[in-house]
Amino acid sequence: DTAVSQTPKYLVTQMGNDKSIKCEQNLGHDTMYWYKQDSKKFLKIMFSYNNKELIINETVPNRFSPKSPDKAHLNLHINSLELGDSAVYFCASSQGTAGGGVGYTFGSGTRLTVV
């Protein structure tokens, strides 16, 4: 039973389209995250939700909008996709916020390719 599951695993789309990535965790964790990994493997946090409340909102274009309907789900909607959005997007979860020294459980990633 997958702990943190993301769908879809691969997403190829044209510039200007709008797409969504879904994430669900069955670990009972109260904090969820979106990270972006670029082609050089660099990981950058985008958003974090704790019990459905947004607690981290990094310098991300407004075209990216996260939504957390409940603490087990965190979705990412991207409007007007650009070539530079091509990356692997990882969802992660933890019990407690990052400040508690807990580690993260990551999903397997969504590889987004914008053409």
Next chain:
Amino acid sequence: AQSVTQLGSHVSVSEGALVLLRCNYSSSVPPYLFWYVQYPNQGLQLLLKYTSAATLVKGINGFEAEFKKSETSFHLTKPSAHMSDAAEYFCALTGGFKTIFGAGTRLFVKA
């Protein structure tokens, strides 16, 4: 300001040899430190973490890391490399609500 620096974007070892992946950090508060491993086309998996208890931390798959405050380091080691250890390794630091990751070190294991 907090930062994580991984020394060496690529490390190559022979099977059976010692693995040493270096991580240095900068933090204005006592840090929590982590090592993660990423296999191709997979997400990151937690190897081990330091949370101010023992300075020598043992993790999964035979890896361990030692927290050295005087050297601001948290290097990852494994006595004997296995082919299955070939992967990308990330050092991470947590302060406040954020975790920041190093740039990663790709480990190659030669037969």
